[in-house]
Amino acid sequence: MISRRDAALRLDIPLEMATRHGLPTRMTEAEIADLDKNPPPWLAQSRANRTGKPVWVQLTCDICGYTEAARPKKWWPEFSYLSCDDHDLLELPEPAAGLAREEVYGIGSRFVGIVDRTP
Numbered sequence: 001m002i003s004r005r006d007a008a009l010r011l012d013i014p015l016e017m018a019t020r021h022g023l024p025t026r027m028t029e030a031e032i033a034d035l036d037k038n039p040p041p042w043l044a045q046s047r048a049n050r051t052g053k054p055v056w057v058q059l060t061c062d063i064c065g066y067t068e069a070a071r072p073k074k075w076w077p078e079f080s081y082l083s084c085d086d087h088d089l090l091e092l093p094e095p096a097a098g099l100a101r102e103e104v105y106g107i108g109s110r111f112v113g114i115v116d117r118t119p
Contacts, residue, residue: 002028003025008023008056009056011035012054012055013055014071017042055071059111061111063092066084066110068108070107081113084110100117101116103115
């Protein structure tokens, strides 16, 4: 059985939409495949309205490889690195000469985004 969150990931829709349209808390692989192949009108409309931006992104720690699916936020800059918040940032490579490092907290459930940019 697949959770509603995982079903939303596979269908590439927000969890809120899955809940609003009555997807059960647990679904079988066959039910997900059927929804994907024969989308109900609300899912077909959602897919037609896509702007090209991803609904979900895969975050991966550049130190330990931990991954997590998350909904990207408009305020996220382009990250040079991602790190779990319990790692020491000294474990990452130093910024290139002439670049300043900025830390962005609150990425996913446990990540720190690292941005190396010209000061």
